[in-house]
Amino acid sequence: MKLATIKDGSRDGLLAVVSRDLKTAQLADSIAPTMQKALDDWDFIAPQLQDLYEQLNAGKAARSFAFDAKNCMAPLPRAYQWADGSSYVNHVELVRRARNAEMPESFWHDPLMYQGGSDDFIGPQDDVYLLSDEWGIDFESEVAVITGDVPMGSTAAQCADKIRLLMLVNDVSLRNLIPAELAKGFGFFQSKPASAFSPVAVTPDELGASWRDGKVHLPLRSTWNGKLVGQPDCGVDMVFNFHQLVSHLVKTRNARAGSIVGSGTVSNKDSSKGYSCIAEVRCLEMIADGAAKTPFMKFGDTIKIEMLDHAGASIFGAIEQSIRQAAIP
Known part of the structure; x- marks a missing residue:
């Protein structure tokens, strides 16, 4: 449903x-x-x-x-928990290669995950308001799940039937703020403002055979300023499935009903599928040419994120947003 x-x-x-x-x-x-x-x-x-x-x-x-999706809030307008993984290790590898940093081997068997703000999500067709477009505004197209209660220490197999709903995410990122934050050794905070979610959340059975092995096996489309810039397949190159991500979340704590877990930026090794965030194409430019050419988003830019089934019908509805300048309170 x-x-x-x-x-x-x-x-x-x-x-x-x-x-x-x-x-x-x-x-x-x-x-x-x-x-x-x-x-x-x-x-x-x-x-x-x-x-x-x-x-x-x-x-x-x-x-x-x-x-009408314009009348929608995020499916879960505020949540007890929003934890975003990075299960497409290709994305992480590209970012580190672009800055000549070695990627730890542990990233291939121990998921990266950060805890984001969950008290103020953005509606699927509400604009993204920020104070400055010099912060390196980026979209990140992702899939997320909403869980039921998950006991601490649950294995991936035990987490399989704890997934209640799936939805799409625009995990807005401020790339120019990230380096200074990570240099502090304490993780993301100001560089991760409010995220937006698709108009509807769906039960796994709605995806039919496209939901298997804890993964969604369909392309995720990102359209920036009216141009399709990526449609990587969510089931390809996903190193950690959602069962594993939820299990990682509950290693040392319980997760309560309404916890949201994200996949991280969807990324395929086959770069012909395009990209799900601007940072990734900039990394490819740096690797190839020594410098990034593609700019980050500016006020007035638009982003659309959507997933279609094999018949071409929208599953979750579309996230459609413009980037706007917020008024200083």
């Missing part, structure tokens, strides 16, 4: 079920008022949402309305 959160002026919005073709929706307020409430009691709530989903797809939902 497909779920969304509709804007209503509150922090958490209203949970809605969305039809498979993304054309109609119905509020699920009689079942669960918010996405988090549904996740907190998933085994009881999910079958009821599924029944409503089937009615909606059959054109029999009593209170359906036209679905």
